[in-house]
Amino acid sequence: MAEDPRNQSGRDGGIQGTTQRLSPSDRRWTCGAGTGAALLLLGAAAIGPVAADSKAAGKLQAVKLQKKSDDRMFDCAPPPAADPALETQVWRDCADSPQMVRLPGGRFLMGEQSDTGTLYERPLREVEIAEFSIGRFEITFDQWDECVGAGGCLRKPDDHGWGRGLRPVIDVTWLDAQQYVTWLSRKTGQVYRLPTEAEWEYAARAGTNTRYSWGDGAEWTCGHANMLDLTGREEHPNWHWHVYCDDGHAYTAPVGTYKPNPWDIHDMNGNVWEWVQDCWHNDYTDAPTDGSARVSGGDCGKRVNRGGGWGNHPRSMRSASRDADAADGRSDALGFRVVREHARATLTPIDTQARAQQTQEQGQN
Ligand SMILES: [Ca+2]
Ligand SMILES: [Ca+2]
DSSP states (O other), rough: OOTTTGGGTTTOSSSSGGGGGOTTSSSSOOOOOTHHHHHTTOOOOGHHHHHHHHHHHOOOOGOOOOSSHHHHHHHHHHOOOGGGGGGEEOOOOTTTTTOOOOOOEEEEESOOOOOTGGGGSOOOEEEEOEEEEEESSHHHHHHHOOOHTTTTOOOOOTTTOOOOTBOOOOOOOOOHHHHHHHHHHHHTSOOOOOOOHHHHHHHHTTTTHHHHHHHHSSSGGGHHOOOHHHHHHHHTTTTTOOOSOOOSSSOOOTOOSSSTTSOOOOOSSSSSEEEEEEEEEESOOTTOOOSSOOOOHHHHHEEEEEEEOTOOOGGGGGGTTTEETTTTTTTTEEEOOOOOOOOTTOOOOOOOHHHHHHHHHHHHH
16 A cells, blocks of 8 residues: 555545555556456446546547537547647746746636546536646746745755756645745746646646547557656556556656647646645535636645646546645645736746757756
């Protein structure tokens, strides 16, 4: 049980009954033939965390996206690799503040739309999101350490010997993250905060309605995300739920190592889980449809985090996957990224040549 990296910090177990909290023995990674038939029998009402987790492995690509009665979303053309009409724009407030990606406002269907999700991810609902900007990368140790140096963040988190620099900051609580966004807001004179859960999923989906922003299949995950792969297996031979490709990193990878999603945002899936603003609720019943955070009701002692981490099965990296932890809990697989509100925005695009060079440098680290 202790080998799940999400549990190594000794935090409480997070969501009761969540798929991410299963023991390694429960997370049977049965990539071979025989899982598909069982998977295809899964109906939305019958899906429980254990059943979905143990049977979905390796056969995600075999399940076709089902047509739903609400055609407004499903009549959309297949997601392009990059849609110029979206006019995404990378910018930042200061030379040393996080790169941000400006996202258009829009509507999307929140929750798992295939039949491999969990009850936590339902009921589906349409959410309308106002324009905002989200961090192009997870917040790094360099960025966090600057906050510590400036006195805005009180703790210097442990890097577990994996290195700091451009690796995503880990070992930070939800409460710690609030210190960072408060400091960054003061530094820039703008409003920075954690993403709402709806904003996070909107950014992760990037106009797609598939399991991942790159499609439904987990077999391509290693080009897009850092998860428990073959390299990870060398370090953790007793973890059984790895995927049979090689992403090159057994632990965290420098941010931006993998391909961005269609909106030019990196590592939404994998590398580290990411804190969002919302209190934990067991499902989306009565959830807001305007993209705002749920900060009442439910369990506000726990805050949601999204996207899966370096030690997880790809099903934890679906755009719809959810988890939660105590707001004062920390882990070696849990970090965050920031959102910048646009109310007082003066957007200054960064130099595109410098941006390309930085991306290349990050890819080489
Ligand atoms: Ca990995
Ligand atoms: Ca991530």
